Amino acid sequence: MQPLELTPFQALRRSVGMVFQAAPQELRNLALLNLLTGTGPSISLFLSKVIIDEASRVVEQGGVSNPLSYILAEPKLLWSIAIALGLNLIVDSVDSVGTTLFAALRDRVQGYGRGRVLEKVAYFDDIALFETPALLNLLELSEKGLERLQRLSFIVAATLMGIFTFLPSVIVSVSIAAWIPAVLLAASIPSILVEIRHHRKSWRVEETQAGITRKMSIYAKTIISEDFAKEVRLFSLQNVLLERWRSLFNQMFTKMAQVRQDGAWTVMIWALVGGVGVAFPYVYVVMGVLAGTFTLGDLALYTGILLQLRRSLYLLIAHTGDIYDVSLATAPIFQLLDLQPQLHTGSQRLCPPAIAEPDRQGIQVRDLSFTYPGAHQPTLKAIDFDIKPGEMVALVGENGAGKTTLAKLLCRLYDPTAGSIYWNGQNLKTLTLDELRSRLGVVMQDYARFPATLRENVGWGYFPQMKTDTAIYAVLQKAGIEQLATTLEQGLETPLGKQLEEGVDLSGGQWQRVAIARALMRLTQVELLVFDEPTAALDPKNEHEIYRIFRTIAQNRMSVVVSHRLALAKLCDRIVVLEQGQIIEQGSHEQLMALAGRYYTMFSRQASSYL
Numbered sequence: 001m002q003p004l005e006l007t008p009f010q011a012l013r014r015s016v017g018m019v020f021q022a023a024p025q026e027l028r029n030l031a032l033l034n035l036l037t038g039t040g041p042s043i044s045l046f047l048s049k050v051i052i053d054e055a056s057r058v059v060e061q062g063g064v065s066n067p068l069s070y071i072l073a074e075p076k077l078l079w080s081i082a083i084a085l086g087l088n089l090i091v092d093s094v095d096s097v098g099t100t101l102f103a104a105l106r107d108r109v110q111g112y113g114r115g116r117v118l119e120k121v122a123y124f125d126d127i128a129l130f131e132t133p134a135l136l137n138l139l140e141l142s143e144k145g146l147e148r149l150q151r152l153s154f155i156v157a158a159t160l161m162g163i164f165t166f167l168p169s170v171i172v173s174v175s176i177a178a179w180i181p182a183v184l185l186a187a188s189i190p191s192i193l194v195e196i197r198h199h200r201k202s203w204r205v206e207e208t209q210a211g212i213t214r215k216m217s218i219y220a221k222t223i224i225s226e227d228f229a230k231e232v233r234l235f236s237l238q239n240v241l242l243e244r245w246r247s248l249f250n251q252m253f254t255k256m257a258q259v260r261q262d263g264a265w266t267v268m269i270w271a272l273v274g275g276v277g278v279a280f281p282y283v284y285v286v287m288g289v290l291a292g293t294f295t296l297g298d299l300a301l302y303t304g305i306l307l308q309l310r311r312s313l314y315l316l317i318a319h320t321g322d323i324y325d326v327s328l329a330t331a332p333i334f335q336l337l338d339l340q341p342q343l344h345t346g347s348q349r350l351c352p353p354a355i356a357e358p359d360r361q362g363i364q365v366r367d368l369s370f371t372y373p374g375a376h377q378p379t380l381k382a383i384d385f386d387i388k389p390g391e392m393v394a395l396v397g398e399n400g401a402g403k404t405t406l407a408k409l410l411c412r413l414y415d416p417t418a419g420s421i422y423w424n425g426q427n428l429k430t431l432t433l434d435e436l437r438s439r440l441g442v443v444m445q446d447y448a449r450f451p452a453t454l455r456e457n458v459g460w461g462y463f464p465q466m467k468t469d470t471a472i473y474a475v476l477q478k479a480g481i482e483q484l485a486t487t488l489e490q491g492l493e494t495p496l497g498k499q500l501e502e503g504v505d506l507s508g509g510q511w512q513r514v515a516i517a518r519a520l521m522r523l524t525q526v527e528l529l530v531f532d533e534p535t536a537a538l539d540p541k542n543e544h545e546i547y548r549i550f551r552t553i554a555q556n557r558m559s560v561v562v563s564h565r566l567a568l569a570k571l572c573d574r575i576v577v578l579e580q581g582q583i584i585e586q587g588s589h590e591q592l593m594a595l596a597g598r599y600y601t602m603f604s605r606q607a608s609s610y611l
């Protein structure tokens with residue numbers, strides 16, 4: 001699963017496309033506003049020229065006794081003054097409208113871009129996305145890209161402004177001499193190129209720093225997350241974590257500061273050279289006035305227009321570099337959006353067991369091997385076992401033997417590297433993921449504690465029944481925590497988790513039972529139950545109660561239980577013993593005890609430690 005390369009031009013085209021898709025209305029309104037505020041000053045300058053020329057003519061002729069009547073009697077002068085003043089007033093007063101429109105544009109673009117990224121990640125079935133460093137870096141970089149997308153909305157707005165200011169200025173300056181805009185443009189080209197080079201260099205550095213930024217956020221999260229808060233304090237880890245974060249920050253900052261510093265000087269020097277380009281046309285106009293070719297009004301107009309032309313050019317140039325920067329920085333967003341999972345949904349529905357041949361009913365794991373993405377050694381090797389209809393299978397073995405990995409493969413969170421898993425004779429890969437997952441009831445070892453209400457934490461197990469109180473109470477009762485809903489002040493609507501306002505935190509055991517209740521919600525649909533360490537957070541009394549519940553709900557269903565508690569394994573129809581990714585024994589409790597192999601040793605050791 002490799003991200004595809006994108007050229008800066010492709011990224012820019014797609015980023016601009018995204019801005020237009022995100023906020024067409026805001027862009028149209030901003031364009032109209034910029035048309036007004038961009039062309040307004042040029043029109044004002046032109047009107048000022050008319051006023052100055054008229055005033056100099058009157059002054060040359062000795063002035064007038066009643067200036068007000070003169071103005072009122074001269075429509076050209078009167079209208080020029082009125083429109084120039086009116087335009088200035090409008091341009092000044094719509095400033096706040098521009099700020100509001102721009103804020104709306106920026107927020108829309110940000111929301112749209114983030115929404116697309118979240119949607120992609122949320123529906124990305126291949127969880128390798130969260131486990132492969134290169135892809136995690138892509139996620140980190142796309143976060144930066146989203147910040148730059150906001151910047152792009154600013155650039156688009158400013159470029160519109162620049163163009164609307166630039167065009168009338170060019171038209172007027174061409175009327176002085178056609179070479180003026182050409183000289184200004186030529187003088188600006190070096191600084192455009194320097195800006196582009198500078199941005200390319202600083203982005204390259206940022207790109208190579210993505211791993212560092214990700215590590216920084218890992219340490220930052222360790223410091224601020226509740227999950228670590230207790231142990232960080234109990235083991236006094238603050239210093240070591242802060243030090244690591246600081247040293248990574250300094251490493252990144254020094255590198256970036258160096259690039260920025262080198263670039264800033266070059267950019268400044270070339271901007272000065274560009275500024276010298278303004279001097280030629282300016283001197284040319286002053287000389288023209290002295291020679292009588294231009295009027296005083298022309299001088300005022302040309303002075304204003306030249307500065308405006310320079311300013312608008314500078315705006316456009318400053319953004320040329322930014323545009324390049326945006327095109328480099330937003331590429332990861334599109335690389336992420338284009339990312340194709342290796343795990344694809346199939347298209348078939350699951351056949352009922354009755355349709356399958358008797359020896360193909362249930363689940364068959366055949367010659368399965370699995371290597372985690374990026375790992376060098378296989379975690380599972382040549383795994384072969386069956387789960388017959390209605391059978392309860394225990395996966396046991398030492399830490400790291402591969403039990404959870406096998407359970408994850410049965411849920412198709414990964415595909416086997418070699419070999420296959422069949423369900424009623426159908427390869428798991430041929431089934432639609434929605435269909436497959438609707439048939440699974442899963443409680444994972446690292447079950448989720450959703451920051452949501454008790455009803456949602458349970459009801460998200462099966463949406464159609466989420467609003468049905470009786471259904472929720474029934475599973476809470478099965479999981480042995482029906483009293484939770486009555487003791488909590490807001491009952492089922494109580495927010496769970498301290499991150500939420502008025503949120504209530506539960507004990508580890510309670511959370512685990514909530515996760516069990518969630519899996520039980522879809523029990524009527526479920527054909528395979530997968531429980532990974534389902535009693536890890538429970539005390540022995542509760543553990544036994546849960547075992548009893550499992551036996552009841554697992555009746556007539558296939559179930560797989562991963563557990564270190566061999567008392568639970570003993571209740572299962574078949575026990576599969578894993579060691580270093582391979583099955584070393586399998587059979588019923590009695591058979592394995594009679595075998596007097598690894599299971600026998602493990603069971604005897606555990607039984608004696610309970611005495």
Ligand SMILES: Nc1ncnc2c1ncn2[C@@H]1O[C@H](COP(=O)(O)OP(=O)(O)OP(=O)(O)O)[C@@H](O)[C@H]1O
Nearest residue numbers: 131372375379397398399400401402403404405406
């Ligand atoms: N996401 C992952 N990426 C890479 N390697 C992994 C990943 N998850 C687990 N492993 C590796 O696979 C091996 C088996 O892990 P697994 O969690 O399946 O073992 P387990 O038998 O369930 O262990 P435990 O009893 O401790 O839960 C371990 O060596 C572990 O380091």
